Amino acid sequence: MRRGVSHCLDNLCVLTLFSSSSCRSIAFVPRVVKPSGPASLHLGPPRLTLASSPFTSPDRLQKNVTSTQIVLYEGKNFTGRKLELSTNCDNFQERGLVNRVNSARVESGAFVCFDHPDFKGQQYVLERGEYPEFQRWSALNDHMGSCRPIRMHGEHYRLEMFEDDNFSGQHVELNQDCPLLQAKGLTKTCIKSLKVYGDGAWVLYEEPNYRGRMYVVERGSFGSHTEWQADNPKIQSVRRVANYF
Structure with a gap:
């Protein structure tokens, strides 16, 4: 019965053959096959292959590398x-x-x-x-x-909004579009601080039904309305950034 074991040193590969009475080693150099065709042929950049893991699905990983x-x-x-x-x-x-x-x-x-x-x-x-x-x-x-x-990491949306600075006062938590914040129980038309959780970004509007001056907020904490570049804290409707992926 004959068996073989191979191993490589640098560019040299050695195949050792065993039999019941003897063994023999054969050394060879692997052949590299170059692509044929014109020298000016452009093969393009290598493709990125995303491996799955028990924690992140391939679909979610693909979304994270979406270009803009x-x-x-x-x-x-x-x-x-x-x-x-x-x-x-x-x-x-x-x-x-x-x-x-x-x-x-x-x-x-x-x-x-x-x-x-x-x-x-x-x-x-x-x-x-x-x-x-x-x-x-x-x-x-x-x-x-x-x-x-706009920085987006996925499609899980969660937004917490506060009527006073530094995350105080009456607040509301959202994960869907809202055409009128007062319908969610807020008593004021002002939002002075907020926290964006999850993966998605949001658009804030000064007027109900997604009208008026708008502001984009991405994942993070905003202790004052000036942190989202607003001149005043008036916010009455919000929606998620859509059609991204």
Whole structure:
């Protein structure tokens, strides 16, 4: 009966054959097969394979690596000069686009855009989809100077809102959209602090039914309304950031 055992040292592989009366070792160098075809052939980046684990499902891991992509246009109906972004951009003019945007396409993810550079001024939320004119993102004009992706980690939403600073006073906890916070038992129209738990981000609105000035809050604690860049604490409706994954 003959058996074989192999082992490798550096680039040399040794196969040892055993029999009932003798043994013999054979050394060989493995052959590397190179792809055929033109030298200029581009094979592209390697694919990322996500292994499953007992704690995180492959689907959830795939969501965590979702990329973000937005295309901004100076003209209506996706015309004129354009700017493609997948990360933060604090000044459109420095990227060759004047601070005026009349249409946009969000190809993946979601973005919060600002009508001034350096992530300041009125906020607008653009989720995945097409916006042929600026009125589609609830803007009063075409001013836009900066934007950044909204940070999302999954689709588990939980929000706790307080009527007073530093997480005090009457509060309400939500995991669904709410067109009128007073219907949840709050007595004031002001939210002065809040905590965002879970994976998802939220949009706060000054008026009921998702109208008026808006603010984006992501996972974390906000001890005062100034921490979400609001001039006043008036908040009367909230919704989850949707169409992200």
